[in-house]
Amino acid sequence: MVEHSGGDGDDVNWNTDDDEHEIDNFQFSPSSSPVQFMSETSYGPAETTSPNFIQKGISDEVVASFIEMGFSSEMIARAIEETGGGSSEPRMILETLFNYSASTEASSSKAKVIDHFIGMGFPEENVIKAIQEYGDENIDEITNALLTYAEVDRLGETNDVNINTNDDDDNLYSLSSDDDEDELNNSSQEDSILQALIKMDYSREEAAIAIERCGEDASVEEVVDFICAAQMARQFDEFFAEPDRKEPMNNSKKRRTYNEPQRRERKPNAAMASDQLIYLPKEMIGFGVPNRPGLMMNRPVPVPDIACGPPFFYYENVAMAPKGVWATISSHLYDIVPEFVDSKHFCAAARKRGYIHNLPIHNRFQIQPPPHNTIQEALPLTKRWWPSWDGRTKLNCLLTCIASAKLTNRIREALEKYDGEPPLHVQKQVMYQCKKWNLVWVGKNKLAPLEPDEMEKLLGFPRDHTRGGGISRTDRYKSLGNSFQVDTVAYHLSVLKPLFPNGIRVLSLFTGIGGGEVALHRLQIRMNVVVSVEISEANRNILRSFWEQTNQKGILREFKDVEKLDDHTIEQLMDEYGGFDLVIGGSPCNNLAGGNRHSRVGLEGAHSSLFFDYCRILDTVSRKTRQMRR
Template sequence: EKLPIVKEEKLPIVKEENDIDWSESDDEMNYCDLLSSDDEMDPDSNLENGSQWRSLVKMGFSKLEASLALERCGNDVSVEELADFIWAAQLARASDEFHADPEAQKPRHAAKKRRRDSRREPTSSAVVEQVRLPNPMIGFGLPNEPGLITHRSLPAPAQRPPYFYYENVALAPKGVWETISRLLYDVAPEFVDSKYLCAAARKRGYVHNLPINNRFQIQPPPKYTICEAFPLSKRWWPTWDKRTKLNCIVTVYASAKLTNRIRVALEKHIGEPPDHVKRYVTEQCRKWNLVWVGKNKAAPLEPDEMENLLGFPKNHTRGGGISRTERLKSLGNSFQVDTVAYHLSVLKPLFPNGINVLSLFTGIGGGEVALHRLQIPMNLVVSVEISEVNRNILKDFWEQTNQRGLLIEFVDVQQLSNSKIEELMKQYGGFDLVIGGSPCNNLAGGNRCTRSGLDGEQSSLFYEYCRILEVVRETTAKMRRS
């Protein structure tokens, strides 16, 4: 049967430069692993002849950084987006978000089998061509904007229940999204940068079989600019800081040393500072997502402000023994709720009496918050999340919002065996939605793990998502036949 289609602890700190002059930027970080091994620079490449490359070098990025960013993102993106990509890579490299604990994950036999299967020839021509990132990255369209795509043809296997929704970083190594798409029934990814739906960038790819017409935005709508999100900063915002959007929210934090250096650099000048100071300050503010909180005072975002930008309720991650560092890490790894809710909004008329959800790698409950804000009743949520901190955050949200449904939590995905999935489905009537995004340690543009794509120890959990989804599909078909 086809699916209905509806038309105070130490924070991770990165050392900054010791002076304002960026002209001597070094290559201390090895940016070669921003690309997969077969994606390395051609020695005869003419990227260095382009104005974008020269602009990046003039901004203080190394020649290697500029070349790799252009190779990965293409020549048709703006200098600002290329700079954002490099900064995100630099920040992510220093973040615990991308530092894999070798003891944290055991080898998974099922994952190994999936990796072997993934190397087989594609069964369809739908994903033979390389998946390319769109520019602008607006998916099938934006709320209240013309030019929406309201219909797409799904491959036949993807039209079977349940609905599925899988998220991961857009800027993954070469070949990763082709593999993800192929193993998720040849559904093409929808790439969205959340800067088009809120005040902060977040480039993500989503593979799903949801309808795409009649989407709507949750209310109240998010703030679209920095000054709308933080109105008190407007008084102190320099006219020469032209930012209206923040970069991707990650788990690293600017040091007090940097913000003091900015203050000292500005206080040396009466009135407007010279161009080289303005350039340095704006580059640091953009790189570290700093906002203006006083005269010559730039400050990093607080966890409460991150919650706001990501669409979570106030104090979602606050209290209950959760440290500031843990809040930063959890928020940096989360969904952007407004974006996900826009995609899931099509489910509201389809499930007026509530929905059963299987939530894999739940994090702090971005999918659950999105469904709640859409006022879609959650009759059942089976959640798999290894972090105790994140599980506690989800439980607190569940209780504080007076959810009437049942929340069942598993610590590790291996606890969700095939037989356990079948047992849960028979007991509770199946799942309507399988949602999740596996850890991106080996996929993100810059990290301290080997950039090994889906074969990495953390990112290979994607194959567990595929295994579980296939069991749910097969069990759903059996239940409907009986």
């Protein structure tokens, strides 16, 4: 309890009728080409030195997106020509670009291959020897040969076995130890890769994690690429690491920054076990928000090659999760830096969320019309009753439950004691409850929680999106409180519009009431296929109703449980529909949310641990997509 000095003894008890206490606390580029990051204005000079795409009938946005994905202007121009010039579809161009990428890799010059393996730590003479034997295109054979050479060298140094070199053939090494030979032959591919990586001076732990993440079919090269990408991404942590970890200081007393949390004694938390922490930015504008061009920025760390789309993916969860959670989430999503955004920059309600995705971030645009920016604009009927001493223009986060009627009634009774403005201490107490429960003024001295349709409006959904079909009022609040803010998500997804003018295939996990689908619809991106996974029958009904009411021509296929969506089923779906272009979803926040008083235990919680199914499914889709591309 926090005491509030009423002074005149007329404090209001908002919680219980007879309680003597005071108020309750009134209380992703192709691997062969570098990623280019260009500011919005930097596209200008690029055009002057590049082929004239406009004449080719391709929009600036599409070209900019390709450039941002790391393709050169020349490569893009060639792809456009090959796919039909001005009439070509961005998606076809994109496929062609990826084919170039693969082709480029396969036809690399000998010098490039030599550099590549030397860069991996192999001796130059061994690299040249392997290329002479296997040619410069057979990367796997070269890799295996180099690993064999390395193993022989190592054994030679330790004199554990006798090495017989055939003087007549310098290219051949043979092991005289039958036992060792058998051991090598019998080891599984995974073990072989693990051993190879360890020989390359990667730690066993690092190698094991990379193998697990790349899948059992991955080659040594793919795993090494993955590790290198992860190492690059980790550089970002320099910006977010605690200063005392980043740069040990002798002086224990140092200035505290905005992002450095205060040190307090608190009980251990599983979510805090992570060594690496990602701190939230003071102002959550992500990589940019509309109408604030000065704040537009690039990703602090490029999306690693292994994570570049297709498929594109988009993951969301609450920003203010327990310590260490976002570092863990990021580490499971290719070490991509989260984009923290508060939806108050898009609408009249706050919604602090973290997003991890591999989408381009330039040339985003807002869906039209833009939402109202203040409470009073969004809810005009409240203007008449809004007292001057309530200075709110934005609502707090829209939650899953609302204030009780008893509370609003007690506030009314308290305010009716005064003819004019209530005293400051009453104002303060009323304001606390207003902010806590997102109450709005609906009459003289009358406060009320938001109606479901008002929440729909604020969150960017069509009116009555969640109404009817047997869903209770309570469940409407719950579903809306758990949903995306459509305008925010649409802003991020808008970059897909020029890339998929003929429609998109979506795998929607934890669909909820279809925030992602509504965003794509409002962006006028045709949904050719939506495979939706949602546990709640009420929410599935809402999505199906939306699908029918908006006359969607595509296929909507529904599943209930992400845990039961196994790899075989995913691959079957991808074979059936030709793959997925976008994997979107926000896993349950129940065990992360600040409002959870009982089981805020982090990602290991019963609900929030479903995040790992998101990762599993995304890995399967990515692996299958690579196979299909090949």
